[in-house]
Amino acid sequence: MPRKPTTRTRANSSNGANSQAKLPKGLKASDLVDYYTRLVQARSLDERIWMLNRLGKVPIAASSQGHEAAQLGSLLAAEKDGDCFLFPYYRDLALKVAAGLSPVQVMMSFMGKAGDPYSHGRQFPLQGADLPHKIIQISNVVAAGLTQSVGYALACRMAGDETVVLVYFGDGATSQGETHEAMNFASIHKLPVIFICENNRYAISTPQSAQMVVEEVASRAASYGFPGFTVDGMDLIQCYEATREAITHARAQGPVLLEMMVKRFMSHTTDDDDRRYRPEGEVERARERDPVITFARTLIEEGMLTQKMVDEIAAETLRSTDEATDVADVSSPPDASNLHDSVYSP
């Protein structure tokens, strides 16, 4: 492991098209089409959820719109690797959806129904655990998952596993002391943890400049003697590649910090109104690099998709979203008696 890590910023394609001319290492065309489909499905659900909030059917939601390329690119790398465990955070809607939940399960969770796969309606949507898809997110307390993910990695090593742990968090979470503690411990024990910072340059209303003096979160990896990279989080393939490399490094040599530069398209949550604090036009400009659009463009350019297929995918995912909404809407909430279950484990 390099003792003096350098911060490497990967090429930033300013036009929004992915820079890869050929298939990225380890992927088939069908993988990309598959992930495009998951991306569109996630986006469709995300938009619908926001609307359902306005209709009073979903009490709260944090949107992943604008973060999806980072989430799905890293997820794709984890899936291809086959032995990764994920500690996402509350903004990782697309990640959690794409990891394998059905649209119905997603909607159940957002409406607080008994069918919620994460917590049986006890927690905020998609929070708790989805063990079948190797995901744990105990809370939405910012940065609380970081030390836990490091402990998980430690336990995997103790148990003889080769598992690599991916833990996700925002730029705001980097201010928490526990982020420092987690990275420090992971570095001392050279644990296979990839710290993925989805940097959208906001913690609710607080801009990055009020959170830190440094330009790049990735530069802080130097404090722990492990590598840190800043990548274009709007570019799914770049995120895939960076994560794939990071997984290899992590398994062999220890932690990596990946900073993925993303844009938050929506307000912080459905409870927030970002017009209070966001410069006009910022979101519009950011949407020019909407991963749903740019990824489709790339796949069409590469001949993996046609416009017709794109349209079909859009129609199909929308149908799933509609159906899921209807099914979840009429499904049962958890029974009141459940209140007292599982305070303790047997």
Place this chain on the structure above:
Amino acid sequence: MPRKPTTRTRANSSNGANSQAKLPKGLKASDLVDYYTRLVQARSLDERIWMLNRLGKVPIAASSQGHEAAQLGSLLAAEKDGDCFLFPYYRDLALKVAAGLSPVQVMMSFMGKAGDPYSHGRQFPLQGADLPHKIIQISNVVAAGLTQSVGYALACRMAGDETVVLVYFGDGATSQGETHEAMNFASIHKLPVIFICENNRYAISTPQSAQMVVEEVASRAASYGFPGFTVDGMDLIQCYEATREAITHARAQGPVLLEMMVKRFMSHTTDDDDRRYRPEGEVERARERDPVITFARTLIEEGMLTQKMVDEIAAETLRSTDEATDVADVSSPPDASNLHDSVYSP
């Protein structure tokens, strides 16, 4: 303020003599003699306190032996500046003594007598506040003083003061999340805080290698975009000069991290036995650079002191220590009724 700080290691005089041929900037010969006297007094008290512990008269003590040059060098800079406020930690016995307490006050504090100037016998020795000497140390909870010192600096700025705050801590404290939070906040607001790490490469029994991967704590200043320096903490004059420069920088441009490399001569506290975990001969080797000896040698070489004066100082300080011990020993403990006072402020 430099955005990309570099870590500068100042020349290490391996023979233990101070490298300064002339008087350091801003100092008179009498200052150095004065500080030598304070150093010897602090050492004398420190040794006596340890002995009194073995005699059952002092329940607990953390020795500053081996850390004195760092503590007194920085104190001298603060005193010469004239507008500094100090947040020391539990190992800063020499600093607290040299800041102006009488030997009697020191002994009162260690014996838990009513004359304890820091807490009236409520706290561990020399813990609480010594406002006449501009010192606050609320607790011995490791790293708890850092954010407080940053808040103090913030308040000074709000009040229009030019005060610079010096906060002291060990290498162990750098692992605490709050250390990260304190440095991060100070950097964002460019507050006049000097973070002084007395690095003795141990947190009780835990060597630096089990605490962090980096070689120099000072390198972590880069994470906050402010300068960090590693200096020889066994060299009082070097610590003076580095702190003096840091004060100027801090007042004009914001935080500085000063790492002072020191040696812990004694066990962690009177409760500890470092033979359990310390390589044989380590302390003996470290004592070759005992600041009490090397500083005397320098002052003799520079013609500021004679051996006779050195002997007189030793005799005089010992006499003070003896006297202080006797006075404190027969003085009264706090009255039991004091238990209920000052839980709240009027």
Place this chain on the structure above:
Amino acid sequence: MAVKSVIEAVREAIREEMERDSKVFVIGEDVGIRGGVFLATQGLAEEFGNNRVIDAPLAEASIMGIALGAAFRGMRPIPEVQFSDFVWPSVNQLIGEAARTCYGTNGAVPVPMVIRMPYGGGIRGGLFHSQNVETHFFHTPGLKVVAPCTPYDAKGLLKSAIRDNNPVVFLEHKKTYRLVRGEVPDEEYTLPIGKADVKRQGSNLTVVSYGLTLHYCLEAAEELAAEGVDVEVLDLRTLSPLDTATILESVKKTGRLAVVHEDNITGGVGAEVAALAAGQAFEYLDAPIARICGPDVPTMPFAQTLEDAYMPTSDKIAEGLRRLAAY
């Protein structure tokens, strides 16, 4: 007098005290341009500048420690914890340091600071946005704990808290913020910390509560009045120091005591109130002391059904009081 909401009363109190005393300042997450997530500090950054309304990085321990350090230097900081659920990373500074600063310096260093926290449930906040945290601070000598339930009390007590020379944990029940409205005098006033308030006079039994559930107790009392039971409703307002005199006086008068709170029953504030009465008004008690409190599960779940099942509602309270009256 104008009718205002709790959040308006809180905002007014902060604004007036900032105007009155330049040492008062606010620090917290999103308190500046955003005005706080509940808008308690809306407009203050514009009026007093970013130096007195400081948007902190997302790090509660530093918010608390920095506020504390500023208090050492004579400032009167008002740190905001965005939701009480997020106070935990900061409690070393609060329980460990702030609460013991005055004591640990034998009175040399007072800590004039008010830690504001929106707390409590009933707003679909789930496990991490509904927490009742009062007991932890109630059980910490050196802290004062205030938990008002009306705009009038909130404003008067917050102003007193800001002028107090001790760390005051000021608990604002989120659900009351916009729901509870009431008259607030136009002229300046403060209310004493440490004084409970009899919100309803009664002779048959005493209910002690605070925060949101106080309102539910008043509703329940009305129900029981219709059934001929005259309930006295006592609003603690301040949890610490506890107004033991007012509690004991009421219990001695009615001979029957119920304690109601949203927080988990075991080891909650209600346990102390019950123990107080069982120790110092024993001869006056005509019935077992009733506690109608949140169950011992980790706060309110997200689903409506589960949240409802958790909450001590006016119906549940009325039922408990009915049983107590009938004993």
Place this chain on the structure above:
Amino acid sequence: MAVKSVIEAVREAIREEMERDSKVFVIGEDVGIRGGVFLATQGLAEEFGNNRVIDAPLAEASIMGIALGAAFRGMRPIPEVQFSDFVWPSVNQLIGEAARTCYGTNGAVPVPMVIRMPYGGGIRGGLFHSQNVETHFFHTPGLKVVAPCTPYDAKGLLKSAIRDNNPVVFLEHKKTYRLVRGEVPDEEYTLPIGKADVKRQGSNLTVVSYGLTLHYCLEAAEELAAEGVDVEVLDLRTLSPLDTATILESVKKTGRLAVVHEDNITGGVGAEVAALAAGQAFEYLDAPIARICGPDVPTMPFAQTLEDAYMPTSDKIAEGLRRLAAY
């Protein structure tokens, strides 16, 4: 059976469980080569290696969070908090996360972990090495809290705690470590969590306590026996879940209840015990419930005079019991 000290019993329990189950590991500050500052883990690093006895950096939040994360993966971590006073930086992981993990995942993720903490005063530890922290965890559903006072109980309960699938806060009173000695069976045994123990049978009044003060209660009981008052001394051993049945049974038998603890009186565990009796054994009570507890000052000061003034000693307890018996 051999006579052992509390610290020996603790060490044996950890050692035996580590031997029995390779999933058990220790993490904390100075737990390795140093063997912990109280030597609770002495020799374990040599025996089980540094991978199972991990010297952590000085950062309690990470110690707790890392232990918790390891528990998610099926390990059975035993994080050590060097002194209970230093638990505060870590309580977000403990109160916020660990306690709600099982509940917040609807039972999918159990948390088999034991958080060991030396706690309590009487050892000239001053304000920051004497803290009684039990109430904060007692009032946190999802945690279990164990506080034994003899070597026999310590060993049997620690072994059970390690085998339990929930986060157990295991409180070891520092002053008992070497002071309290007692017989410990040579053969393997465990004791059930959640069961109080009648340490002395009696018929005139019930004293409920735990930890160091339990021993003082036994001394006071002997004093009163000489005066013809027959005191039953009940050792809670487990604070959470509280053994309400045993408490109520004893109170119903004697009709008089005193609760004794070192922790601050207001809002302490004693308040809950008193509230329990005042709610569920009201008809059996012949006297006001007495609480003989630490005063409401921030723990024990350093000076001997002040520490003594704080501490509920056997004399103070005897006096309280005498008054209760005479009521």
